[in-house]
Amino acid sequence: MTRSTTAILKAAAAAATVAVLAGPAAADSFPEREVQMIIPFGPGGATDIIFRLIAAEAEKHLGQAIVPVNMPGAGATRGSRHVLEAAPDGYTVLASHDTIALSNLAGMVDYSYDAFAPVALVTQTINIASTHADHPAQTAADIAEMVRENPGRVRFSMIPTSTDHFFWAQFFDAAGISMDDVRMVGYADTGEQVAALMAREIDFTVLNMPSGGAHYAAGTFRPLGVAHDARLGSLPDAPTMAEQGIALEHATSRGIFAPLGTPQDRVDTLAAAFGAALETPELVSRIETEFGSIVRFLQGAEYQAFLDANLEGLTRAAGNIDFEG
Known part of the structure; x- marks a missing residue:
């Protein structure tokens, strides 16, 4: 074996040793x-x-x-x-x-x-089924009866393909309401839905504390049912869906x-x-x-x-x- 070959092999062995030692160190150094x-x-x-x-x-x-x-x-x-x-x-x-x-x-x-x-x-x-203060519905449990008495006339707002669109689909299923008996009204964003509810253009919408908290506090909107396993500390008087016999967390x-x-x-x-x-x-x-x-x-x-x-x-x-x- 020539001197140059020996030197190359030693260098390769040293590089391999460095690579082995550097592997764990590199992993531990993230990020x-x-x-x-x-x-x-x-x-x-x-x-x-x-x-x-x-x-x-x-x-x-x-x-x-x-x-x-x-x-x-x-x-x-x-x-x-x-x-x-x-x-x-x-x-x-x-x-x-x-x-x-x-x-x-x-x-x-x-x-x-x-x-x-x-x-x-x-x-x-946490999402909350909501309506305006003058609406006859007092709780989420009232919605099913309203739909049965007024098929095709009760209006629900949603943003197409959004969380609230799916909320209503899951709510209807849990409450025994047929999608054929409700009227879904689409809006571009939450702001438009809030404006529509204030104008009484719709009966129900889906809000949460960021979008509805001020309206609940002012008494202009009413929370009908909280889709959570416990009442919210910020809405202690609003019942959960489960308390109303509706199996829905959302x-x-x-x-x-x-x-x-x-x-x-x-x-x-x-x-x-x-x-x-x-x-x-x-x-x-x-x-x-x-x-x-x-x-x-x-x-x-x-x-x-x-x-x-x-x-x-x-x-x-x-x-x-x-x-x-």
């Missing part, structure tokens, strides 16, 4: 740069603000900046597709909610939750997702940072008092089970929705 958090909605809405608040706290535990990037468009699918196609290295995540599954069920995209690696559920904003469930194939240790690192952030009392207080939402942190198998159950319920509801209508 080494900022993480982009894609929000598939425009700035200023509840989803945007809540994720920004959580990210600002989570980055203190992650050790690197988490940079929110608004990427609205195409019914919130422009941002989700961007993350779907991003490198699975943990440096790009999606901050979204049920719209991932809703867009798939409505035929807008060909992917759903299973196209991503779930990182963590962070908050839920919320806008916000979570973090990574591209499919992201190494599990990186997913776990991200989840740990968000989990630590949600243990901050000041942050929890803001989420609950300013945004009428609850902190609910799930990761790993628990979050996957939640997504599976969520998708199952939405899929059943989709069977009762005419997306072309």
Whole structure:
């Protein structure tokens, strides 16, 4: 063996040793740069603000900046597709909610939750069946009787293919109401629905504390039923759906997702940072008092089970929705 060959072999062995030693170190060093958090909605809405608040706290535990990037468009699918196609290295995540599954069920995209690696559920904003103060309905349980007595005349507002569209489909199923007996009225956004309810153009709409809290407090709107397993602290007198014999829990469930194939240790690192952030009392207080939402942190198998159950319920509801209508 020549001297040059020996030197090459020694160099190769040294490089291999360095590579072996560097492997775990590289894995342990994540993240080494900022993480982009894609929000598939425009700035200023509840989803945007809540994720920004959580990210600002989570980055203190992650050790690197988490940079929110608004990427609205195409019914919130422009941002989700961007993350779907991003490198699975943990440096790009999606901050979204049920719209991932809703867009798939409505035929807008060909992917759903299973196209991503779930990182963590962070908050839920509980949905509330509501009406105006002068309406004869006093509770959600009154709605079914009104529909039976006035088939085709009771008006329900919704944003097509949105959370509230699915809310009503699931409510009708739980309350024994046929979709053929109701009149669905579509609006572009929540603001239009609120204006329509104030003008008495509709009978019922779906609100939450961010969109309806001030109206409940002023007495202009009436909360008929809270779709949660317990009464809300901010609405202690409003009964739950279950208290009225309606088996329905419904919320806008916000979570973090990574591209499919992201190494599990990186997913776990991200989840740990968000989990630590949600243990901050000041942050929890803001989420609950300013945004009428609850902190609910799930990761790993628990979050996957939640997504599976969520998708199952939405899929059943989709069977009762005419997306072309």
